[in-house]
Amino acid sequence: MEREIIELFMKYLKKQGDLPLGDDAGALRIGDEWLVATNDMLVGKTDVPDIMTPEQVGFKAVTMNVSDIAAMGARPIGFLFSLGVPRGFDGLYLEGVAKGIGNALEFYEIPVLSADTNEADDLIIDGIALGRTRHLLTRSGAKPGDLVCITGDIGRPLAGLLVWKNDLDVSLSTKEILYEKLLEPRARVKEGIKIGNYANAAIDISDGLAKELHLVAEMSGVRIEVDASKLPIMEEVFEVAELLRRDPLEIALASGEEFELVFTIPPKYTEELSFDFTVIGTVHKGAGVFITTEEKRMEVPPIGWEHLDSR
Amino acid sequence: MEREIIELFMKYLKKQGDLPLGDDAGALRIGDEWLVATNDMLVGKTDVPDIMTPEQVGFKAVTMNVSDIAAMGARPIGFLFSLGVPRGFDGLYLEGVAKGIGNALEFYEIPVLSADTNEADDLIIDGIALGRTRHLLTRSGAKPGDLVCITGDIGRPLAGLLVWKNDLDVSLSTKEILYEKLLEPRARVKEGIKIGNYANAAIDISDGLAKELHLVAEMSGVRIEVDASKLPIMEEVFEVAELLRRDPLEIALASGEEFELVFTIPPKYTEELSFDFTVIGTVHKGAGVFITTEEKRMEVPPIGWEHLDSR
Known part of the structure; x- marks a missing residue:
């Protein structure tokens, strides 16, 4: 399903960044540097195995985004997230997720820039990471001999x-x-x-x-x-x-x-x-x-x- | 509920950007400019009145984020989004949302930098906007006499x-x-x-x-x-x-x-x-x-x- 939806959207998203969509992250030129940005949504029901603790879930929501920044050869500089939380959701679990996100931000040494929370039917953590680099790495640069x-x-x-x-x-x-x-x-x-x-x-x-x-x-x-x-x-x-x-x-x-x-x-x-x-x-x-x-x-x-x- | 969750998370999010959380958007210094970033999640069930067309929903998901960038005195430079889509969701509706997002990006003249899609229980559009400015506007700068x-x-x-x-x-x-x-x-x-x-x-x-x-x-x-x-x-x-x-x-x-x-x-x-x-x-x-x-x-x-x- 994911592939079809992405293709459907691509038809209408004509304006893309300074790097076409399809890499680990998007990129924009700012002066002589690249600003790199990526986002990845984690949905409780489908993405989180039961054995994960809430701390691990929160940490992973940061890791998966920071990893995309790293794959672009960039240094992560900031994190943002949106939470979807079901009504009456377990407060202790949420606190664990918060701890996990906080621990990950300390581990990767990046600040949180913005956070949003909403009521939703399932636990949702949409993470966003930003990065900077002078030398952008892409998926399309491999050369014979490498x-x-x-x-x-x-x-x-x-x-x-x-x-x-x-x-x-x-x-x-x-x-x-x-x-x-x-x-x-x-x-x-x-x-x-x-x-x-x-x-x-x-x-x-x-x-x-x-x-x-x-x-x-x-x-x-x-x-x-x-x-x-x-x-x-x-x-x-x-x-x-x-x-x-x-x-x-x-x-x-x-x-x-x-x-x-x-x-x-x-x-x-x-x-x-x-x-x-x-x-x-x-x-x-x-x-x-x-x-x-x-x-x-x-x-x-x-x-x-x-x-x-x-x- | 939103207030309590935010407070819970703030306890664990010690590393913040160059501007403390609490404004329309977060901000980081890059050279002599500010990079401004914000995110806002739109959940179908709670945020979308039935009279809205899918095009209007998609457009609004961009507008609400771009507006936060504008409130910081910044020029929007890029948009990212994550979609949560229920299994078997109406393809025509989704196409409308895609059209709305595309129209909004043209209207505001900003590129899409990254998009992610996942299965979820409800339609979810988490939008993220980035902006740049030399003069950051905050909520905390009002002065007597203004x-x-x-x-x-x-x-x-x-x-x-x-x-x-x-x-x-x-x-x-x-x-x-x-x-x-x-x-x-x-x-x-x-x-x-x-x-x-x-x-x-x-x-x-x-x-x-x-x-x-x-x-x-x-x-x-x-x-x-x-x-x-x-x-x-x-x-x-x-x-x-x-x-x-x-x-x-x-x-x-x-x-x-x-x-x-x-x-x-x-x-x-x-x-x-x-x-x-x-x-x-x-x-x-x-x-x-x-x-x-x-x-x-x-x-x-x-x-x-x-x-x-x-x-």
């Missing part, structure tokens, strides 16, 4: 969700490691600012690595080759895959809301990056996203979170 | 709502004049930019003139005296008041979502203003908001839209 890199590791949010939904019998430590990323993901702010100076393209993992790579390949007009053996997947993800007799690679590629940054960068610049990252592939002329495992090379299907989730 | 001025006229939205709710038998022309302001209010963008250079304080009329004047008096630490005979009230508002045996003054003071600007300005600067406005009162040392009619001088109760609406 390395494809990623921060952190992938797969834990979906593996954690699978543990929870299937009530899997895993050790406490496995559960904790998976749930940490599922429930308390953090945006890669410092990394985003840093790569803004060196990378050619970037995107954050909201809908799964497979989908994000397809977006970069399509919007940049390039082909991406991924080396499966290089993907940073923790052993706890393999453990869950084995218990469910699923392909761990599929879990890693489909896992969303990781908020890791995927970026493409000329090889010579990788030594300028002062943080941990993993080179997972290369950018080439052509189209499509391909992955090579020990057995074969195949096209990566643009699978997402909801794909595995609903099986 | 004149209190207002753009346009007041009272028509509430009078129109009363016609509709009570199914009043008024002429077609009266209905049209009242409904125009109720259904198609416009933000005072040019006026806002202009007064940014001369006024000491400004606010837009969202919740009724009475409430807005109280906010300015309180936040500026001044007393405001209003001359009832000066209030710009159209005869159609008097007509409705008479039919309902209500005080037209009360309707004018309580009528919300006018999106007119109220501003206080040193008398010598009024001749610099190249648009129509009405001087309705004066600013003095002290506290409170008072109004003088032919019969008496009395304190203005901080009545709002919902006050008359629910009687």
Whole structure:
């Protein structure tokens, strides 16, 4: 449904910013800098798994927006939010959400600029983040010869969700490691600012690595080759895959809301990056996203979170 | 409820912008300018009277945010929005909303920077507007000696709502004049930019003139005296008041979502203003908001839209 609605609106939204819609955030030139702005609505019923505490919900509402700012290579400078609150909603829960938002703003060191609250049928948190940068990173700048890199590791949010939904019998430590990323993901702010100076393209993992790579390949007009053996997947993800007799690679590629940054960068610049990252592939002329495992090379299907989730 | 929720959140939101929360919009210094940002959520069930067309709903979602930017003396530079759409929602209605948003962006000459859509239980449009200015106007800058001025006229939205709710038998022309302001209010963008250079304080009329004047008096630490005979009230508002045996003054003071600007300005600067406005009162040392009619001088109760609406 989302796709159709967006297309319907695009027909009528002729005036866009200095960057066409379709990136992690919109952007406007202000002097010799870019002002970057993004918004993301969190709806209680559909976006919040029951195991999340209200503090985690509030924190995540900030993280998901700050992550989009980071993916543009920008420094977050402010946050705004609108709340929809059902009549008679649990005050303690709301207080938890407030705490979570407050903690996140301190964590990311950004001020709140504006807040609005309304009565609604479901709990709704619409978060908005603003950022600034001199060097704008987009999804469309990947160039043949670039390395494809990623921060952190992938797969834990979906593996954690699978543990929870299937009530899997895993050790406490496995559960904790998976749930940490599922429930308390953090945006890669410092990394985003840093790569803004060196990378050619970037995107954050909201809908799964497979989908994000397809977006970069399509919007940049390039082909991406991924080396499966290089993907940073923790052993706890393999453990869950084995218990469910699923392909761990599929879990890693489909896992969303990781908020890791995927970026493409000329090889010579990788030594300028002062943080941990993993080179997972290369950018080439052509189209499509391909992955090579020990057995074969195949096209990566643009699978997402909801794909595995609903099986 | 709104007040309690806001207070609850304020406890946890220690990091605020370069202007404390409590104005029409938040603000951040960028170089020698201010970046102004505001958001306002529109919920179908509670905020949209049935007589509004979807085009009018979409237009208004932009207007209410642009008006807050104008009240800060800023030029609007961008709009963002998040949509909550119930499953199976009427596509034609949505298309109307899209058209309305698109028309408003053309009318106000601002680009859309980002859009998000989600499934929700009710139609929700959370609009966000950004603006820039060199001279920030706040609610707290009114000074003794200032004149209190207002753009346009007041009272028509509430009078129109009363016609509709009570199914009043008024002429077609009266209905049209009242409904125009109720259904198609416009933000005072040019006026806002202009007064940014001369006024000491400004606010837009969202919740009724009475409430807005109280906010300015309180936040500026001044007393405001209003001359009832000066209030710009159209005869159609008097007509409705008479039919309902209500005080037209009360309707004018309580009528919300006018999106007119109220501003206080040193008398010598009024001749610099190249648009129509009405001087309705004066600013003095002290506290409170008072109004003088032919019969008496009395304190203005901080009545709002919902006050008359629910009687």
